[in-house]
Amino acid sequence: xxEPVNTPSLTDRVLGWGTFLAVTVALYLxxxxxxxEKIQGPVSKIIYFHIASAWLAFFAFFVVMVCSIIYxxxxxxxxxxxxxxxxxxxxxxxxxVLVTGPIWGRASWNAWWTWDHRLTTTLILWFIxxxxxxxxxxFNEEEKKARFSAVFGIIGFIDVPIVWMSIRWWRTIHPxxxxxxxxxxxxxxxxxxxxxxxxFTLLYFYLLRKGILIQKMRSEFELLKQELGTGx
Amino acid sequence: xxxxxxxxxxxxxDLAAEFRTRELLSSMLVFAVLTIIVFVFAFxxxxxxxxxxxxxxxxxxxxxxxxxxxxxxxxxxxxxxxITGLILCPVDRSVIYFGKLTANFIYVTIVEIVTLPLFAVLxxxxxxxxxxxxxxxxxxxxxxxxxxxxxxxxxxxSNARSSEVLLPVILFPVTVPVVLxxxxxxxxxxxxxxxxxxVSWVKILGAFDAVFLVVPFVLFEYVLDM
Numbered sequence: 103x104x105e106p107v108n109t110p111s112l113t114d115r116v117l118g119w120g121t122f123l124a125v126t127v128a129l130y131l132x133x134x135x136x137x138x139e140k141i142q143g144p145v146s147k148i149i150y151f152h153i154a155s156a157w158l159a160f161f162a163f164f165v166v167m168v169c170s171i172i173y174x175x176x177x178x179x180x181x182x183x184x185x186x187x188x189x190x191x192x193x194x195x196x197x198x199v200l201v202t203g204p205i206w207g208r209a210s211w212n213a214w215w216t217w218d219h220r221l222t223t224t225l226i227l228w229f230i231x232x233x234x235x236x237x238x239x240x241f242n243e244e245e246k247k248a249r250f251s252a253v254f255g256i257i258g259f260i261d262v263p264i265v266w267m268s269i270r271w272w273r274t275i276h277p278x279x280x281x282x283x284x285x286x287x288x289x290x291x292x293x294x295x296x297x298x299x300x301x302f303t304l305l306y307f308y309l310l311r312k313g314i315l316i317q318k319m320r321s322e323f324e325l326l327k328q329e330l331g332t333g334x
Numbered sequence: 335x336x337x338x339x340x341x342x343x344x345x346x347x348d349l350a351a352e353f354r355t356r357e358l359l360s361s362m363l364v365f366a367v368l369t370i371i372v373f374v375f376a377f378x379x380x381x382x383x384x385x386x387x388x389x390x391x392x393x394x395x396x397x398x399x400x401x402x403x404x405x406x407x408x409x410x411x412x413x414x415x416x417i418t419g420l421i422l423c424p425v426d427r428s429v430i431y432f433g434k435l436t437a438n439f440i441y442v443t444i445v446e447i448v449t450l451p452l453f454a455v456l457x458x459x460x461x462x463x464x465x466x467x468x469x470x471x472x473x474x475x476x477x478x479x480x481x482x483x484x485x486x487x488x489x490x491x492s493n494a495r496s497s498e499v500l501l502p503v504i505l506f507p508v509t510v511p512v513v514l515x516x517x518x519x520x521x522x523x524x525x526x527x528x529x530x531x532x533v534s535w536v537k538i539l540g541a542f543d544a545v546f547l548v549v550p551f552v553l554f555e556y557v558l559d560m
Contacts, residue, residue: 174553174556226507226510229506230507230508232503232507233503233507233508236500236503236504237490237491237494237500237504240491240494240495240497240500241493241495242495246493249556249557249559250490250557252556253490253553253556253557254490256549256553257483257486257487257508257549257553258507258508260549261507261508264511264538264541264545265510265511267511267538268510268511268514268515269510269511269514271534271535272514
């Protein structure tokens, strides 16, 4: 009988508590410490989650591309599992960006959605990685699933800068209703944002490890099913 | 030189098979014309709004017809396991890609040559004669970009259980720059705008084409690996 994989290792425990602490500190800073933005009021606090989620999502997709390249080079399924877990986290946090964005936009721009280049690119990014997950779910064989999704993971990431460029050019031709200039930030706001970014980065690694663990358990489960001969 | 002979052989094979059965091209053409009919019903062709949405309609029609053809491009090779024969050819994998790309490009171009005049006639839209060279350039670049990514992803999705459903879903997000660039450039050209207004779109289309013609050199071998 093999050792069950679900006992958390020391790294997991340290990472888990570290994330918990960082998120708690970030929440305290966001809700108790940092002053409200002068014009927008309390709703401006959403940026600490919005920007941090966007950062996390982009980082996750970058990891997908790097692990996809390494997978195609080494053919080691370990890298495929990492890119899958990372893509799932990326899609989740892009969804959070797309949900928090309109809430903030409604309050500060008085419109839920504008076809601004950042919003539009994020939406397309979301669709690209939804496609990535759909490719994964349309193949049964582990090896094919890994290979094709790795190829798409690379293509998708290469595509993002071109999408960004084309959409930005599109929006500069049309008159932009919403000026996309940011607001000047107080040092305390910058500090809170940085802590928030750090906390989300820790959260990413924590979720990534959890995702990898789930994948490993899943493939172990498949193996056990095959061994018992009761597959399907 | 060896590469060109290989590409030509694959294109000839595809075209010969196609012109014997005519199943792909005929359904692409009928579908494209049906799309025009749907647009006629959706937007009243006598209204002035047609002038604004005309470039968009044209490209939606082209792209939908192209997806129809791309879907069959590699799936048709599954019959009698022809794809294995193709892979066993003593050529580089990218030769197969460029052969398939050329064949797809020819199909889509034929559809475009037939449907664009039909669009102009049915919507009573006058295409200025001096705009034709620029229009041809944009349609060429747009079609090339779309079929370049499309052929690549069609090869990828042809292995999937439900490839017909998968291809559009994975293809459309990636080709956003092509659709955007082609529609905007076509609109600018048709409205008689200055060259400076659409030349940047041509540049974006060119950049996209260049990137996605180079990527298959590196990645296509992984897509066709058995």
